Structures are given as C-alpha cells and as structure tokens.
Amino acid sequence: MGKTIAEKIFETHLVDEPFGDVSVLRLDRVFCHEITTPTAIQDLAARGKDRVFDPDKIKVVIDHVSPAKDSKTALQGKILREWAGRNGIKDFFDIGRNGVCHVLFPEKGFVRPGFTIIMGDSHTCTHGAFGAFAAGVGTTDLEVGILKGVCAFKKPETYKIEIIGTLRKGVFAKDIILKIIQELTVNGATNRVIEFRGKIVDEMNMDQRMTLCNMAVEAGATCGICLPDMTTVDYLWEFIKDQYHDKKEAFNAFAGFRSDDDADYAETKTIDVSKLEPLTTYGYRPDNVKPVSEMKGTKIDQVYIGSCTNGRLEDLRIAAKVLEGHIISDHVRGIVSPATPKIYVEAMEEGILKIFMDSGFCVTNPTCGACLGMSNGVLAAGEVAASTTNRNFNGRMGKGGMVHLMSPATAAASAIKGEISNSSLFIGN
C-alpha cells in the first residue's frame, strides 16, 4: 500500500507514539505572531521555562494590529519583541518589515516541501501549498513547540479532492475554495488533511495554491496540502539554489514526499469547475455560499481587499484591472492592504496602487487589521462588507457587522457598483 504526502511527512518526523493513536512530531518551523504568542511566553516564564528549542527555526512577526492601536496591543508587541531579542531569534519582523504572517513567511523562503510547521493561528494550513504539513494550534501546543520543537497530532486521514475541468474567465481560486467549502460544509473535513489534486491545481501558481489551502480550515481540515512540483521549485529556487545542482535535482528531492498512486484515502471527491461562476457567502458561516449573480443588489458599505487569503500581488493586479478607469461608489469605503512590504513595493512600481487610489481606495500598510475586526477598518453595527478575507462569522469585522466573502475581482466590481456585483472579467451565462 502506498502512502499519502501527509503520511510520509508524519513518518519522517515521528518522535514518539505515546498512546497508539497519537504521533508526536519533530517540528521544522514554529511561527509566531503577537496575538497568541505573548500568553505562551508569559506562561513559559511563569513555569521557569523561558527557553526556545532552536532560535533559527522560530520565525516571528507582529502583523495582526500594526501599528499598535492602543496600550494593550503595544504591550503585546513589546512582549514579543523582547522575547525574540533575549532568545536570539534573528527572523523577527517588526513594523516596516512586517506583513501578514501566512504571506510573509512563504515569501521569505521559510516553507519547504516535507516540512512540519505549527503556529498559534488557524490559517497556518496555508503553507500546505508547498507540500508541507502545517497546522494551526492553541497556545499550549505553541508553548511546547517553542520549548521542545515537538507537537502531538492524531494520525490524520486524508480527503482527496480532485479539481478538474476548465476554469471560465473571471473565476478564481477563491471561487473554487468557496465551492469546496459549500460542498464539504464547515466540519466536513474535521481531523482530516485535504489533499488538493487535479489538472486545475497543477496549473495554479503558488499564490493561487495558497488561497486554496488557506481556507481548508473553514471546512474543518487540519491542513490543506498540494503536492510539490516544478511550480514549487521555481518559487523556492532563489532560496535553495545553493543546495541543489539544478531545479531538476531539487524536484527529485521533493518528489519523495508526493503521494503514491496507490495511497489510501479516507474519502475522494472530484469537482468539475467548468461551469463554476463567481461565488460569495451570504450568512455567518463560510459554507453559506451562493453565486454572485444571486446576491446582486446587496448594498455594501465597505470593501476590503487584503489578508492571508487574497492580499498577494496577483490579487491586487486582478482587482486593479477591474478598477482601472472607474471610481468606486460614493457610499462605499474602499480599503486595500497589500499583505507584505514586498508586495506593496511591487504594486507601487507596477502602478497598481495608483489605480486603487485614483478609484477612491485607501491604501493601508501591510497588516491583518480589518480582517479580524481589531483595527484598520472595523465595521459599525448594521454595516455590510464585501471582503476578500476568509471568515464571515457574526461580528468578525466588528460587532453587528455582516461580511460577504469573495474574490478580489468580485470585491473590486462591488466597490464600483456599491452593491454585490460580478466583475467585468467574468463573461458567463
């Protein structure tokens, strides 16, 4: 019997199986941000264990509320900053160099195929796009990760989702993942790894694969994962070129982690996306999904383009293409947050930020901000947002606010119209 990529990663990282169904894995990376790490740091200190297992494997960023909005968030940043300093953690990204964790860390080359990664953040599953096993954990697991470089997991089953067909113009990775969540429901993949396969995934670039894997947790999955291939190697090449002769050799090294053809899956599903049209959410659950065409006319107060789901350069390019030559509705507040400084600079050099500003958008610094309703565009009660983020829970972007999740193209088109609307890029029906 062959093995899945998740099984191969588990096997190569196994430290202990203390009670049969639990695997304690060695970690290649522990990622940290300022919302969930300070409590872990303080608890470790209180236990007299203010140590780290390996400062080079721990990567730290202040991203959720940046710049700090009040004394409390300033204190969270301070705790993290001082801790990184006294423990010799060199990869610490503070304001000016910081960006949304799940965009910044891959961009820095910290993620590799076959890696095990944890972070105190549920969207850590994003890094599965590189063929890594990456899972969100709570503070206690994070503490143990920081202290000992291990984490315990139940052996995950794998749910294989084959994405086939031909995508219509104006339909994007975001629409595909919304479709998958609709079909699986919010707990359809609980305790499972979703392996994204098929021609459509093979043809995606890394930005698109990250969008796909980012929302795996919205279906309950531990991790979303794509098999490493030449696209993965191309993305990583600048970071790994000293380790391998050529790209072929790197590919061969990573290929060992690819799932075997006769691997065993808990469940398999094939989704043909040929007829897929742009989608959006309507209620307070990410599996409440409808075609944008059925939500036409829904008035919005704010459009947010950014986050670890859709704040990458390609996302901004697509939104700018829709916005170019248009002014957004005068009752809509448009906010765009390029997810990292690199993306910000590239978008500036390409003239994308000018298009956003000419159309009436506010361009903010890289941060999570409005995505979790802590800063940078919080909604008032009764307000409605069209957003490229990943969660539409009640109160997510501000108490009493409603969030509709969608692709950057749909969000940009909705900003122009002042209501939920399909983009001019989509020529369907």
Next chain:
Amino acid sequence: MKEFKGNVLFLDRSDINTDEIIPARYLTEIEKIALKPHLLEDLKIHGFDPKKDIEANSMIVTRANFGCGSSREHAPWALEVNGIQVVIAESFARIFRQNMFNCGMPAIELPENEINEIFNIFSNDKTHISLDIEKGQMTLQSEHQTRTTDFSISEFDKALIQTGGWVEYADQHY
C-alpha cells in the same frame, strides 16, 4: 483522577465558533481573568442571555462542531475563568478540542442520537452532571430523571488531565 461535576448550560446550536465564545476584540488581554465578563457575548441563541445564564453552571452541553474557527486558546480560558470545566458535544473542531485537554479540561464527544436524547429529556430542567473520567461514564440528573451514559476518552487525553497539561508532560518526556 480529578472530579468534574456541576450544573449544565445547554447551548442548542451547531457550529458555535470561537469568535462567539470570545470575540477577537478581547484578544489583546494578557490576563485570563479579563476575559471573564465577555464569554459567549456575541452568541445569539433564542432565550440565551450570557449575563444571566453562565453563572452557577460548570458544564456545557451542545451540538456539532463546537469551537470552530480561530485557534485562540482564549476560548477554553474564557470558559475556565467562568468556572466551566467541561464541554459535552456531538463533535468539536480539532484545535478547540486539543486546547481543552491541553488545559486539563475534558471535551467529551457523544453520538448524535445521545445528544438529541439528552436535549429532549433534560434541556428544559435544571440538570446536574458528574463525570467519571476513569470509568468513562457520566451521570445526568434532573428533578425528574436520571441517566447514565458511557463515553470514550483516549489514554493521551487522560494523561493530559492527570499531569495537568501538555507543557509539563512534554518537558518531562522530550
């Protein structure tokens, strides 16, 4: 083995997420106790008033996929500082479930039909539950009814409850 018993708060809905358990706007708190007044503040269930209904209860009985969404361990902490030590549900989101045991608090799963029965029989009455972790058995009691139900809990989860959580366990073993 530690004893768990107390009165029950019934939350009759699936997919209660961690933003509903403790909203993100309180994640800037560094002290657990500051979360106390905000538990379930954003949860909208007919007849549920967080200001009145949380006090005096130390168990939650609810439906499927409890604790989905964000990984915040602030969710079990907000329960803990309100004296709620146990959640019994049809199923849990993975991270929330692990966070509970990592804090030494049981998150017990029961089959759907058993949860339905419990809601049918007990949810309108004041109900008390006592949990025997060693035996894997719980007893529910109201003025009119008593019911005993078996549950399973893994050896790992038992060990976490016994040693007082994962940090101490891992530091001793790895």
